[in-house]
Amino acid sequence: KQEVTQIPAALSVPEGENLVLNCSFTDSAIYNLQWFRQDPGKGLTSLLLIQSSQREQTSGRLNASLDKSSGRSTLYIAASQPGDSATYLCAVRKGQFYFGTGTSLTVIP
């Protein structure tokens, strides 16, 4: 069974700092990987989707990379802002979707 792990579970950084969130998965035969953010009490907002054949995707200050062979993905957030504070979840698709437990990010003004 696919297991998805996100480290760290929580992260607190000062505004303006660049940061990296990590996602690892046990089965490298995936269809795609998607990063989401979830604000407290809300649903999930899609940030980036990386197909299995791709290495990275970028959207604004966000860059996600995928290394299938090592079972890892990273989400890079440049010049963090207080509005980036949320829980970030990665989800791996192999048949169904497998979600990590998330990284709770706090950006301190």
Next chain:
Amino acid sequence: SAVISQKPSRDICQRGTSLTIQCQVDSQVTMMFWYRQQPGQSLTLIATANQGSEATYESGFVIDKFPISRPNLTFSTLTVSNMSPEDSSIYLCSGLSGVWETQYFGPGTRLLVL
């Protein structure tokens, strides 16, 4: 992209009653899913809602407890039956849209069972 709405956004229910949650998508999606998210936890897939046929349930979830309908490509309902306090959770629907089958989520339904 797809915009997904859910009704109700939250509810407080009595033990033993049932609640039906509606999920509406603004465009056709290929697949629709129902998830449960308990406090401080990640998402657990309940079932895949299949258009015009019975839903496909994950291990630990059964149709009698969580009946699901999907009459067309943009609408689905999840019923939480004979509720107990253990059913208190956030219920989320999602759909796959676009060439790359990106997953989009509704805002969730917060359920509290007393």
